[in-house]
Amino acid sequence: MDGIISHNKKLMENLYEKKNKNRGQAVFRLVLSRWKKLVLAMGCMVVVAAATSASAYLVKPMLDDIFINKDQTKLLLIPGAAILVFFLKSVGTYGQGYLMNYVGEEIIKHFRISLYERIIDQPLSFFHTERTGVLMSRITNDVNIVKGMVSTAVTSLLRDAFTVVGLIGVVLYMDWKLAIGAFVVLPVAFYPILVFGRRVRRFSTGCQEAMADLTVFLHETFSGTKVIKIFTLEAFEKERFRKKAQALFRLEMKATIAKSLSSPVMEFVGGIGIAFIIWFGGSRVISGASTPGTFFSFLTAVMMLYDPVKKLSNLNNTVQEGLAALTRIFDVIDREPEITEPADSVELDSATVGVTFENLTFAYNLAEKPVLRDVCLNVSPGEVLALVGMSGGGKTSLVNLVPRFYDATEGRVLVNGHDVKDLSLNSLRRNISIVTQEPILFNETVLDNIRYGRMDATDEEVKAAAEAAYAHDFIMGFPKGYDTLIGELGNRLSGGEKQRICIARALIKDAPVLILDEATSALDAEAERVVQKALSNLMQGRTTLVIAHRLSTIDHAHRIVLLKKGAIVEQGTHGELMAEQGEYFKLQTMQTSRGVIDSAGEGQIEAKVPGS
Numbered sequence: 001m002d003g004i005i006s007h008n009k010k011l012m013e014n015l016y017e018k019k020n021k022n023r024g025q026a027v028f029r030l031v032l033s034r035w036k037k038l039v040l041a042m043g044c045m046v047v048v049a050a051a052t053s054a055s056a057y058l059v060k061p062m063l064d065d066i067f068i069n070k071d072q073t074k075l076l077l078i079p080g081a082a083i084l085v086f087f088l089k090s091v092g093t094y095g096q097g098y099l100m101n102y103v104g105e106e107i108i109k110h111f112r113i114s115l116y117e118r119i120i121d122q123p124l125s126f127f128h129t130e131r132t133g134v135l136m137s138r139i140t141n142d143v144n145i146v147k148g149m150v151s152t153a154v155t156s157l158l159r160d161a162f163t164v165v166g167l168i169g170v171v172l173y174m175d176w177k178l179a180i181g182a183f184v185v186l187p188v189a190f191y192p193i194l195v196f197g198r199r200v201r202r203f204s205t206g207c208q209e210a211m212a213d214l215t216v217f218l219h220e221t222f223s224g225t226k227v228i229k230i231f232t233l234e235a236f237e238k239e240r241f242r243k244k245a246q247a248l249f250r251l252e253m254k255a256t257i258a259k260s261l262s263s264p265v266m267e268f269v270g271g272i273g274i275a276f277i278i279w280f281g282g283s284r285v286i287s288g289a290s291t292p293g294t295f296f297s298f299l300t301a302v303m304m305l306y307d308p309v310k311k312l313s314n315l316n317n318t319v320q321e322g323l324a325a326l327t328r329i330f331d332v333i334d335r336e337p338e339i340t341e342p343a344d345s346v347e348l349d350s351a352t353v354g355v356t357f358e359n360l361t362f363a364y365n366l367a368e369k370p371v372l373r374d375v376c377l378n379v380s381p382g383e384v385l386a387l388v389g390m391s392g393g394g395k396t397s398l399v400n401l402v403p404r405f406y407d408a409t410e411g412r413v414l415v416n417g418h419d420v421k422d423l424s425l426n427s428l429r430r431n432i433s434i435v436t437q438e439p440i441l442f443n444e445t446v447l448d449n450i451r452y453g454r455m456d457a458t459d460e461e462v463k464a465a466a467e468a469a470y471a472h473d474f475i476m477g478f479p480k481g482y483d484t485l486i487g488e489l490g491n492r493l494s495g496g497e498k499q500r501i502c503i504a505r506a507l508i509k510d511a512p513v514l515i516l517d518e519a520t521s522a523l524d525a526e527a528e529r530v531v532q533k534a535l536s537n538l539m540q541g542r543t544t545l546v547i548a549h550r551l552s553t554i555d556h557a558h559r560i561v562l563l564k565k566g567a568i569v570e571q572g573t574h575g576e577l578m579a580e581q582g583e584y585f586k587l588q589t590m591q592t593s594r595g596v597i598d599s600a601g602e603g604q605i606e607a608k609v610p611g612s
Contacts, residue, residue, distance in 0.1 A: 027146075027326065030110065031154060034103045041099035045159045047092035053166030054085045056301035060174070064293030096155060104151025111143050114333050123339040124405045125364065133216025138332055141211050142325040145204075149322025156315045160308035167305040174298040175290060178281050203255035204321040208328060210248040217244055277302055339404055345424040348431055352381035353416055353512040353543050355402055360411035362397060370409065371397045372566045381512075384544040386557035388587065393563040395547045399515045402545070403432045415513075433506035435538075437518040439498035441490035446475050447482040449490075449501055453509035461508060469504035469534040471497070496527030503534045514544040551588050560584065 031038070058078060065074040119126075119135055171179045221228065221237055228237055277299060284290040356379070362372040372394045379385045387395040400406055401413050404420050413420045420428060433453070441449050450462045457465075462482070466472040474497055478484035490498045499519065506514065519535065520528045528550075536556065548554045560577055562570040562584050570577055570584050577584035 026330075027107075027150070030107055031103065031150060034106060037099045037103050041096045041103070041155070042158055042162075044092040044095035044099065045155075045162050047088055048096060048159060049162035049166040051085045051089035051092065052163050052304060053170050053301070055082070055089075056167060056304050057170050057297060058082055058085070059300045060291075060293040060297035062293070063296055064291055068292065096159060100155040101151050104147050104154075107150050108143050108147045111146060111329060111333075112139055115139050115143070115329060118333050118335065121337045122335070123337060124400070125338065126335075128364075131212075131216045133214075133219040134212040135332075136219070137208075137212035137215045138328060141215070142208060142328050145208070145325035146322050146329065148318050149325075153315050153318045153322065160315075163308050164305060167301050170301045171298060171305065174294050174301065175281070175284070178277065178284065178290075178298055203251055203258060205324040205327070206251045207248065207255055208325060210244070210251055214244050214248060217241065274299075274303065339407060339425070341425050342422060346418055346422050346427075348415060348418065348423050348427040350416055350431070351512060353431055354381045355379040355513065355543060355545070356412075356414040356417075357398070357401075358412045358414060360398075360401070360408050360413065362394075362401060362406065362409050364397075364406070366409070370566060375411070375566075375568060377561065377568065377571075379543055379545065381543050382541060383559065384539060384546065384557045386546045386548050386554040386560045387563060388548050388551060388554070388560060388584065389563040390587075392565075394566040395563055396517055397566075398563070399517065399545050399547060402513070402515065403429050403434070431511050432513045432515065433509045433511040433538075434515045434517065435499070435502050435506050435519045435535075439490060439495075439502045441486060441493075441498055441501060443485065443488045445480075445483050445485055446478070446501065449486065450504045450508060453505040453507070457508050462504075465504040465508040466501075468507050468537045469500045470530050471500040471504050471534070474500075494527070496531055499527075499531050500534055503531070503538055507538055512542055514539060514542045516544065516546045518547050518549045520550065551591050562587070 058081060061074060062078055065071040066078060115138055119139075168179075217240070221241075228234060281290065281295045281298060285292055285295050357375045357377040360372060360375040361370050363370040375394075375398065377385075387398065389395060397406075401408055402415070402420070404413075404425060407421065415423065415428065415431075442452070446466075447459065447462055450465055451457050453465075454461075459482070463472060466475055466482075475482055475484075486492050486501075490501070493501070503519075516535065516539075520531050539556070546554055546557060548557075554560060555574065557574070559571060560574060561568055562577070564583060570580065570582050572580075578588065
């Protein structure tokens with residue numbers, strides 16, 4: 001048994017390594033696709049490497065010809081050469097920095113767009129399982145870390161590689177015997193890179209996960225400030241934030257220790273090499289086998305050579321952090337949407353649409369009990385069908401299957417006789433409008449929010465939709481009218497105003513199927529009356545599925561279906577269901593009694609008594 005577990009574990013590790021390798025290759029191909037700018041940047045790096053090598057070489061003629069031999073001609077030539085060398089190095093440094101950062105920013109833009117597009121393509125179930133803050137962290141924090149790997153690490157790798165080659169040429173040219181001794185110590189300096197690099201990658205992954213958790217916390221608490229304040233839990237939330245910040249701090253410090261140790265260890269190893277060169281090179285100068293200029297030029301080149309090797313430690317840290325971020329990014333990019341359409345999908349284009357639920361069973365998770373069981377229901381074109389029942393009966397789940405926010409576990413959903421799985425998603429959803437209990441608006445102008453229903457709508461069409469939704473009057477009361485910004489999620493508007501803008505948005509879409517998911521349940525009586533008038537305009541001539549919390553709002557329904565524990569238990573007109581005196585009768589009686597009590601206590605309009 002242990003052998004099987006060990007084998008499976010090894011197999012999973014191999015698959016993980018293979019996947020990471022493929023992801024690394026994908027990033028590499030992405031970098032190479034910008035080859036023109038890379039070639040120019042590499043040309044600049046060659047100039048920088050040549051200038052660096054030349055500056056090390058100039059130490060020899062400076063010491064031997066100027067300070068020892070006192071050559072007046074060289075006193076003029078060598079400073080001029082030094083100015084030219086440093087000018088070329090400056091130009092090359094600017095060129096390589098600009099070009100490599102341009103490539104890095106382009107790749108980051110590619111990742112941000114790819115991430116956003118992949119996230120937006122996911123079904124609703126994805127957003128119910130993934131936390132919003134984590135997804136935001138992938139697009140912002142993780143992508144920025146990859147930017148460091150692409151622009152900084154690739155730049156450093158290429159630049160330092162050219163510099164190392166140039167300086168090795170200078171070192172070998174100056175004194176090949178002394179060079180051999182220096183190169184014995186150099187490989188030892190690479191060992192800390194491997195040891196500390198692995199630790200940095202592990203801690204970096206933990207930091208990124210902790211940062212995502214912190215982003216989630218901030219998103220939730222900032223969105224729920226009203227709840228926090230009404231329950232006076234500011235101190236509680238502050239303490240929670242302190243703990244999360246402390247956990248992130250500990251991980252950051254572990255990563256900092258690993259990063260900070262690698263450079264000093266390499267510095268010490270490099271110091272041993274320099275000490276050896278001073279001893280061995282000094283003895284050769286004393287014996288006359290070498291000149292002071294040759295030795296100091298050699299020493300300068302070696303010290304310059306150790307510098308890019310030392311930088312490789314930080315480079316490796318950056319690469320490890322970037323690889324950890326890449327894993328989290330590709331976990332989203334590689335995720336295929338669960339809701340797909342066939343290559344030969346059918347276009348739905350009809351002025352009238354009927355919906356059929358055929359032996360339908362649905363569960364959000366196969367491991368859980370179904371929320372809908374063997375539902376059979378036909379909704380004729382133009383029919384207004386009300387879905388009622390206690391909370392948890394499956395009403396919202398049922399209507400969410402029509403636009404394929406989810407797919408049925410068993411059975412089919414048919415639209416005009418076509419299985420929704422055979423229809424193109426765009427054409428299916430183009431024919432459906434939804435008004436939900438929680439109005440979803442964007443921090444744009446009133447005009448833009450209504451036009452969201454049909455992007456090519458004219459200003460006149462937008463205003464006509466607003467008038468039909470009984471929204472025009474209050475919109476014109478705003479300082480800028482239709483050009484007024486409504487705030488995040490429409491927080492500058494009242495509940496009734498937000499709902500009427502959502503109705504105007506649905507009106508302008510002019511879809512043949514309408515879903516109303518408890519569209520008035522969160523409104524007060526006055527706002528509800530106005531919204532109901534707007535909804536009456538919206539429902540005219542449309543196949544409408546109404547989820548009703550308040551039964552008094554479905555008098556207009558052609559048929560009422562009562563769902564209980566995921567199954568249809570009653571259906572018919574209001575009069576028929578009241579005559580049966582079953583579940584619907586009980587529900588209606590309970591709500592009516594509550595309405596009478598409320599009206600007596602608050603002076604509201606008394607609800608109708610059944611049968612009156």
